[in-house]
Amino acid sequence: MSVKIRIPSQLRNLTGGEGMVETDAGTVGRIIMELENLHPGIAERLLDGGEVRRFINIYVDGDDIRFDKGLDTSVADGSEISIVPAVAGG
């Protein structure tokens, strides 16, 4: 078992075109660090000064991590993380 991460099209140049990446369970913050090991450069695109960039939303099983513990939100085996640009809708 592991965690599935849906990668938005804007970041797929860093994942070799992959729209889905798998990592071990952990907190969202740790998972981003693991992503960075797998696909160098991705953390800089997601984080700014240790915080999620203001125009990025991250969801764990559909729930916005800002309603939980942000980067400290824990992600269990079998969960799905979505990284979604925030500038849509209306």
Added chain:
Amino acid sequence: MATTAEQLKCKECGRSYPLAALFVCDFCFGPLEVAYDYGKIRRRATKDRIALGPPSLWRYADFLPVENKPSVDLQAGFTPLIKADRLAAKLGLKKVWVKNDTANPTHSFKDRVVSVALQRALELGFEVVACASTGNLANSVAAHAAASGTEAFVFVPANLEIQKIIATAVYGVNVVKVRGNYDDVNRLCTEIASEKKWAFVNVNVRPYYAEGSKTLAYETAEQLGWRAPDKVVVPVASGSLLTKIHKGFWELGEVGLIRRKAPVVYGAQAEGCGPVAAAFKEGLEHVKPCKPDTIAKSLAIGNPADGVFALEVARATGGVIESVTEQEIVDGIKLLAETTGIFTETAGGVTTAVLAKLAAAGRIYRDEEVVLFITGDGLKTLDAVAGTLETFEIDPNFSQFEEEVLENVVKST
């Protein structure tokens, strides 16, 4: 016609991009916005040329990011600007106008943004249009898709008002009711947009879509005799409409069609979904998302994409983003109906209630000119007022009429 638009530009870091189906900066994820050659617009868009244009938003085509006007179109826009003296008097003001955007083909301002988005989507070669909607956008995308013969997928929250679902499905498009709130629908659509070659009007072609709202400012200025009002009151969901109305007035100053003077911009939200109003009140630079719970479903976006920019506009112009209670929304709908003859949906109830609140708080001086943007039609949200209105019912009998009606009617006898 050749567009006056030059490129897409990141609002956050300034990187530029071609005029393609892009909405996010690849580097910082900031929103992309259309940038124009204002010298070109200034030379082309004279008052005379605009006056000779069609009675629709396409009279301002020189300010829009499209190569051509559409060949088939519902002719949205150029809606009435009504002097609302009875409303003004009730609020202790003198100069209030209502921009009545219920008078659009599908009865909301969304016909403006969809007209532009669909035309640009077709120019970019898309064959399917789609949207994530709180209702009005769904109606509009469906109608415009039907008119142009384009396939459409429309995604809405499953608990939407039945009127808005019927007024979408009737156009023969694919309606997908998603079991979740608008923010869930929006996330799903953003993910689908990464996989499918569809034009989601408010996702991957959002920079073009958003420009359509500028036409509300152009029309208001033209209808006032080419000038801006002192103040405007605008409903806020994603915050796009508010920021684009502001941009529209700014552009008219930039190209010399009006004197450079941006109106004070007030934003209106419901307390049950007021993340931008809350950020304004707390003096924050970012907007904390919320879980919406309000009858103003068309404004129920808990995670607004342009919230920070709406905050910036309100602060820069000396405005406020204010919120109102559910009761004030219902009272706002009735106040507007009873004093102007315009029946608005809940979003307009929010907007009218915010104007009333600002006036009561003394934030608007008696002599100032205020334009109230009424962006959607009351027939779409009948339930909001249904239980609060009284009618008479009698047999076809004259004495019953006298006893049960006339004796109970206090004023008009």
